[in-house]
Amino acid sequence: MRITGLTATPIAVPFTTPEIWAYGExxxxxxxxxxxxxxxxxxxxxxxxxxxxxEIIQAVLETVRPLVVGEDPTLIERLMKRVHIVGTWHHVKATSPAIAAVEMACWDIVGKLCGQPLTTLFGGRVRDAAEYCFYATGRTPDDVAAAAKPGIEAGYGTYYVKVGADDLDADIARVAALRDAVGPDARIRVDANEAWSVAAAIEAIEALSGCRLEFVEQPVSGRDLAEMARLRARSRVPILANEASWTRYDQLDVIRHGAADALSVDNQMDGGLLNMKRSAGIAEAAALPVVKHSLGELGVATAAAAHVIASTGNFLYPSQCYLPLLTDDVVVGGVPAMTGGRLEPPTGPGLGVTLDADRVSRYADLYQREGGSFSFTTPNRTTPELPKR
Ligand SMILES: [Mg+2]
Known part of the structure; x- marks a missing residue:
């Protein structure tokens, strides 16, 4: 079998409510x-x-195209080595989602060729469903409590909220409002996206620990693992690495420094599903659990990762998922249904998802009309100082 072509279609799908974090919305x-x-x-x-x-994803795909057309899509290890080494993409992290999408498509081809879902190709089910936390995004305490409501109604057990605002009291109020809304038994994970200095993080974690947190995600810069380790030694809440652990090489460094209690892993940021499986194995050898990070994914990429999560034991905590924030999706049937934050991987061959041509056309048109306004590059946004506190 040979690859004959590669097409790229940018699409934009609106959220039900804007996503807000320390650096914009x-x-x-x-x-x-x-x-x-x-x-x-x-x-x-x-x-x-x-x-x-x-635009950058499309530009990368244009450079990858001549490296993959004419190649056998079932020789995935070989093909990725070719892209990374011959294509000299092996040291450019920002290009990873484009390359990961090609790898994902090749796994879809292999699954369809074998008539088997990816879950089977990646080792078979160790759990029936991938479990996710519910993303409660909002600017004020009332916004966050209201945003959590669909998650509460759907029976989620873990809630994720951004912190790292300029005002620590505002963070405390939003997390406290979320705790009030979800009740005493649900787990709450906060993510500062590197917004704090170590001193600010110690103060913030102390102040927030009354809200009974599951993890504090990337409280300080991921670029200084000694500082992360210093914070971890003083933190009453377990530390989840994210910006520190984008690739397998980064994850190994986090482990060597003792800088986190758990690791975020991401096929998009490390060039593919197989590498995410490897990441889970590296962390497992260090007795650290992993969660899947998401840059924001629709039904295609969400299904792909769910196959890996369902077939890999070390995804012991809920992962990130954007499906509950979406007004629609591009796969047949719209936004895939979840039960209590659990998504069963599709059982059809490969990824097991099919594009809905009408929806793809609608959201491709929306990207062409308004694409830029859907990104984090919010007009008139001020440039934050790092660390913010
Ligand atoms: Mg994060």
Whole structure:
């Protein structure tokens, strides 16, 4: 079998409510859908979040195209080595989602060729469903409490909220409002996205620990692992690495420094699903659990990762998922249904998802009309200082 072509379609899908974090906000997701065609009539699907932009993802795909067309899509290890080494993409992290989307599409092709879902190809089910936390996004305490409501009604057990505002009291009020809303038994994970200095993080974690947190995610810069380790030694709340642990090499460094209690891993940021499986194995050897990080993914990429989560034992805590924030999706049936924050991987061959042509056309048009306004590049946004406190 040979790859005959590669198409890229940028799409924009609105959120039900804007996503707000320490550095801005966005009102929807932009992704680039990737379709890899073959000479045997099988087409593989992939999806790359538009990081840092859809234009850059498309530009990377243009450079990858001549490296993959004519190659055998079932030789995934070999193909990725070719892209990374011959294509000299092996040291450029920002390009990873584009390459990960091609790898994802190749796995879809292999699954369709074998007539098996990816879960089976990645080792078979160790759990029936991937579990996710519910993202309660909002600017004020009332906003956050209101944002959590659909998650409470759907029976989620873990809630995720951004912190790292300029005003610590505002963070405390929002987390306290979330605790009030979700009740005493639910777990709450806060993510500062590196906004704090170590001293500020110690103060913030002390202040927030009354809210009974599951993890504090990347409280300080991920670039200084000695400082992360120093904070971890003093923190009453377990530390979840994220910006410190984008790739397998970063994860190994976090482990060597003793800088976290758990690791975020991400196929998009480390060039593919197989690498995410490897990440989980590296962390497992260090007795650290992993969660899947998401840059924001629609039904295609969410399904792909769910297959890996369901077939890999070390995803012991709920992962990140943007499906509950979406007004719609591009897969047949719209936004995939979850039960209590659990998504069963599709059982069809490959990723097990099919694009809905009408929806793809609608959201491709929306990207062409308004694409830029869906990104984090909020007009008139001020440039924050780092660390913020
Ligand atoms: Mg994070």
């Amino acid at each position: 966005r009102r929807g997701l932009v992704s680039v859908l990737v379709e890899v065609t073959t000479d045997e009539g099988i087409t593989g699907l992939g999806e790359a979040p538009a990081y840092p932009s859809a």
